[in-house]
Amino acid sequence: MNSSDKIPVFALVFGIAYAVIYVICTELNLPLLTYNPAIVEVGILWQPLKSGPAMYWYGWMLTSALGALAVAFIAIAIPEPWLQRLITFGCVAATAYLVLYTLALFIYDNATVELGFLQSRWLSAAAAVVVAAILSALVPS
Amino acid sequence: MIFWTTLLVIHGLFALALLGAITHQSAALWWSVRDRAGSFVARFRAVPGTPYVTAIILLYVITFILGAWIYTQYRFTARVALEQLRFFRTVGVFELKEHLATIGSIVLPAYWTYWRQPLTQDYANARRHVSLLLAILVWCNFQIGHVVNNARGMGS
Numbered sequence: 555m556n557s558s559d560k561i562p563v564f565a566l567v568f569g570i571a572y573a574v575i576y577v578i579c580t581e582l583n584l585p586l587l588t589y590n591p592a593i594v595e596v597g598i599l600w601q602p603l604k605s606g607p608a609m610y611w612y613g614w615m616l617t618s619a620l621g622a623l624a625v626a627f628i629a630i631a632i633p634e635p636w637l638q639r640l641i642t643f644g645c646v647a648a649t650a651y652l653v654l655y656t657l658a659l660f661i662y663d664n665a666t667v668e669l670g671f672l673q674s675r676w677l678s679a680a681a682a683v684v685v686a687a688i689l690s691a692l693v694p695s
Numbered sequence: 696m697i698f699w700t701t702l703l704v705i706h707g708l709f710a711l712a713l714l715g716a717i718t719h720q721s722a723a724l725w726w727s728v729r730d731r732a733g734s735f736v737a738r739f740r741a742v743p744g745t746p747y748v749t750a751i752i753l754l755y756v757i758t759f760i761l762g763a764w765i766y767t768q769y770r771f772t773a774r775v776a777l778e779q780l781r782f783f784r785t786v787g788v789f790e791l792k793e794h795l796a797t798i799g800s801i802v803l804p805a806y807w808t809y810w811r812q813p814l815t816q817d818y819a820n821a822r823r824h825v826s827l828l829l830a831i832l833v834w835c836n837f838q839i840g841h842v843v844n845n846a847r848g849m850g851s
Contacts, residue, residue, distance in 0.1 A: 561811075562805075562808045562809075562818075565805045565808040566805055568801070568804055569801045569802060573801060576794075576797060576801075589767065591768070591770050591771050607770055607771055607774075609766075609767065609770055611766070611793050611797075612763070615797060
């Protein structure tokens with residue numbers, strides 16, 4: 555990969571990685587900082603409510619930006635076939651997680667017996683990783 | 696409150712300029728005409744997209760920063776009032792706006808990359824789609840901001 559190819563790769567991977575990390579940050583509430591607007595106070599990582607509401611959005615963006623920068627720098631350092639496979643893996647994993655978790659919740663809602671384990675995000679995430687690993691291995695490089 | 700209202704008006708003006716620029720560029724990309732002469736619409740569609748790129752990026756960044764600043768005030772004033780008035784849909788749609796604004800900001804590096812000079816034909820499709828995505832995000836955010844401001848705006 556020459557230097558002119560690295561800029562589009564960096565920009566594209568940064569965007570994709572940011573989106574994925576941002577979703578994880580919002581779902582699991584992983585801010586790098588918490589802002590309390592009523593008392594104008596910034597706290598490191600997640601902070602509980604103090605006086606008035608706490609804002610985590612800035613923290614989520616910061617976490618995502620740092621994570622995406624790291625992923626983008628790795629992306630321009632590794633060979634392109636690996637990168638293609640990783641992008642395929644990431645996209646398939648994200649789609650598979652969405653489909654599987656939606657399906658699991660649909661089954662949970664309509665089942666006549668209690669299937670509490672279907673509510674676990676980790677189960678759907680693990681299944682999505684397996685699906686993504688199989689599919690990205692099958693895709694020709 | 697005058698300070699925040701002024702800031703909101705400035706944010707709105709930048710957003711309006713951004714909306715105009717991105718709409719102009721997207722229309723020229725997706726609905727282009729070669730002949731400049733003719734009606735107002737034909738002239739609107741015939742503009743080259745390249746001169747808009749830097750302006751769009753700068754306007755987006757400025758609008759985003761101003762919006763993120765005003766958001767701190769909204770969070771413990773306007774939003775509390777909206778919740779007390781049980782305007783939960785309005786509050787919910789504004790939650791969507793913060794995520795759409797974030798998506799728009801992370802699209803900017805790709806947008807800049809695909810519009811870099813000299814323009815390559817390899818990225819022609821990517822350029823069209825990224826510009827359209829940015830236009831849709833800007834339009835959505837503009838509409839949401841407008842709805843929330845009309846529900847119970849700053850200073851009301």
